[in-house]
Amino acid sequence: MPPSFFIAMKSTISLILNIFVRCARVCDASYIGETGRRFGFRLGEHRKDTERQEEKKFTRSERKQSESQINKSAITYHAMQENHVIDWENSKVLDRENHLLKRQIKEAIWIRRSGAVLNRDEGAHRLSHIYDQLLCLCIVAVPITSDTDITPESFLSLQEQVQTLLVAFQSQQQTIEHLERRIEEVETENLELKLSDDGAARASVGFSASLSTTVALGDSQTIMFDTIISNDGNGYDSRHGHFTAPITGLYAFSVTVMCHGSESNLHTSIVKDGQIIGKCFANGYSSDNGSKLVVVQLQAGQMVWVEHAVDPSGYKIYGDEYSSFSGFLVQAY
Structure with a gap:
């Protein structure tokens, strides 16, 4: 093999x-x-x-x-x-x-x-290791097809595997439900700790990052702004180019993109968990730049990023810190 x-x-x-x-x-x-x-x-x-x-x-x-x-x-x-x-x-x-x-x-x-x-x-x-047993059983299980010769012994073995798989799945479900409840409790406790006596949020979440080098973009490619200027709350990941909300609340995001010379127009989008929430355009015939600001509600764990819209591959976004992506928490819920 x-x-x-x-x-x-x-x-x-x-x-x-x-x-x-x-x-x-x-x-x-x-x-x-x-x-x-x-x-x-x-x-x-x-x-x-x-x-x-x-x-x-x-x-x-x-x-x-x-x-x-x-x-x-x-x-x-x-x-x-x-x-x-x-x-x-x-x-x-x-x-x-x-x-x-x-x-x-x-x-x-x-x-x-x-x-x-x-x-x-x-x-x-x-990926949590609580899924290891379930993944292992999924690999071991043998699919039954119309061409498979099933003996009483093999059928009994398959029944035992299925039963073991069901027990493991139910156990994993219970563990997941317990962890989800605990996460909700911890998030609530965390938010309460971040609130002052008069109810004003003391949580500090905000980031700003820029693009260091000019990049040729593919269709729907995530733009990774690699130079971090600030990252309070550690919500922005420069390795993958996306921001993950550490707490639930109202957030503001802004993006500025610059075309590379006079090569092409540049269409970009601000995306929330796969859904476009804002679009930005820059005219490539004059080294133009475009900007966009959006305000959006996020649950803890939801992600926001900037990606190249559906254009011919190879269009370039100008680096040298001219293009940037920023965001901050307006109000925690």
């Missing part, structure tokens, strides 16, 4: 793809990740990065610098260290998901279920 890499991708629709690897010895390792770029574009990035390192000849100092760059890509590092050849042509789609949070949960499930993975973390979403 050939070893494989699995990658979760996002375009207009999100994909999970399978990248095969040929090697001299058995390798069951896999790589799983999610991105805002299209399948072909992201796959091409992995391929170019790997092949560039394979073909390049280095001086001693260049080799040391190259090893630092390789370490940034788990796929390239594995291919170089193990001398594995990646079978790019046989890559295939395994799953699809539009919603950002659902896609990140699927990514975490794939990582957990795959066992031996090259990933250096458990994904963008931290």
